[in-house]
Amino acid sequence: MFTGTPFTFATGMSKKIIITIDGWSSCGKSTLAKQLAKKLDYLYVDSGAMYRAITLYFLRNNVDLDEKKEIKDALKQINLEFVVNDKSRLSEMHLNGENVEYVIRDLLVAEKVSDVAALKEVREFAVAQQQKMGAKKGIVMDGRDIGTTVFPNAELKIFMTADIAVRVERRFKELFEKNPNITIEEVKNNLEMRDYIDSNREVSPLRKAADARVLDNTQLTEKQQFDTAMDWVHERVKNI
Ligand code: DC
Numbered sequence: 001m002f003t004g005t006p007f008t009f010a011t012g013m014s015k016k017i018i019i020t021i022d023g024w025s026s027c028g029k030s031t032l033a034k035q036l037a038k039k040l041d042y043l044y045v046d047s048g049a050m051y052r053a054i055t056l057y058f059l060r061n062n063v064d065l066d067e068k069k070e071i072k073d074a075l076k077q078i079n080l081e082f083v084v085n086d087k088s089r090l091s092e093m094h095l096n097g098e099n100v101e102y103v104i105r106d107l108l109v110a111e112k113v114s115d116v117a118a119l120k121e122v123r124e125f126a127v128a129q130q131q132k133m134g135a136k137k138g139i140v141m142d143g144r145d146i147g148t149t150v151f152p153n154a155e156l157k158i159f160m161t162a163d164i165a166v167r168v169e170r171r172f173k174e175l176f177e178k179n180p181n182i183t184i185e186e187v188k189n190n191l192e193m194r195d196y197i198d199s200n201r202e203v204s205p206l207r208k209a210a211d212a213r214v215l216d217n218t219q220l221t222e223k224q225q226f227d228t229a230m231d232w233v234h235e236r237v238k239n240i
Helices: 029-040 047-060 068-076 107-117 120-133 146-150 164-178 184-200 222-238
Strands: 018-023 043-046 080-084 091-095 139-143 156-161 213-216
Touching (some): 018 029, 018 146, 029 043, 029 139, 029 156, 029 222, 043 047, 043 120, 047 068, 047 080, 047 091, 047 107, 047 120, 047 139, 068 120, 107 184, 120 139, 120 146, 139 146, 146 156, 156 222, 164 184, 213 222
Parallel strands (some): 018 139, 018 156, 156 213
Antiparallel strands (some): 080 091
């Protein structure tokens, strides 16, 4: 799992760094993170998948979010692992040995995940694992608190944003493929609710780190966005 040869004579960027990508829901963080990781031969970690898998476990086991002991006991039963899919070469979230990569994208999970991710015990559990994954650098991790809490010393921090209408449209297209009954209203409400909870919670709220670079992709193509981020990577690596 997660092996990769150190990068790369072609671009002369042999120094490995940590890249954090934070931002609002559905502004393309994971798309950019995957592209950067592929180009740089870095590890990609979707920290949101970890919160989603924990939420799935809590839902399946009726964990009461008001009961600290229940939460702590439940977390002891959870083993999270990213496993690379041999065909797609992308890593997928496994919860206690089960591939849950697709189930965790359901609206049912999305409706609860921000409440679960706001719990101190849950954040401590996830953050400790995320920090271990970055110990050797050469990692791109996306989420909400990666540049502020998980890797406050990361060499390159990106904060992504886009207009809400654009984000709703993108997310709707994604979800509609799996569930044609879904409505734009549902998607919009869910995004707005998650953004609100994620940025107003007590523990590690979504914030732009003071030293993060802002990438607003409302008007950018994927290629323009990727090129901008790669320029920042080159600039940063050159100045280490
Ligand atoms: O990136 P995503 O939409 O898959 O994340 C799902 C939820 O998990 C998101 O609404 C907030 C939470 N999350 C978090 O609190 N901290 C992170 N580092 C990543 C995700």
